[in-house]
Amino acid sequence: MIDPALHGDDDAVPSPCVNVCRLDESRVYCVGCGRHIDEIRAWRRMSADEKRAVWARLRA
Secondary structure (H helix, E strand, O other): OOOOOOOOOHHHOOOOOOOOOOEOOOOOEEOOOOOEHHHHHHHHHOOHHHHHHHHHHHHO
């Protein structure tokens, strides 16, 4: 199966949010999805390539 987070249309990249929205002790990363606070804030404005880059970092 092709992962929509890595392939597909520009608007088809889903958010990695898992509805466990809490920042770590340093208040930099979400303990639920692992995104940096700046990535969370910018998600809606990011291009599909930028979103896929976030997904790649999260999977690494």
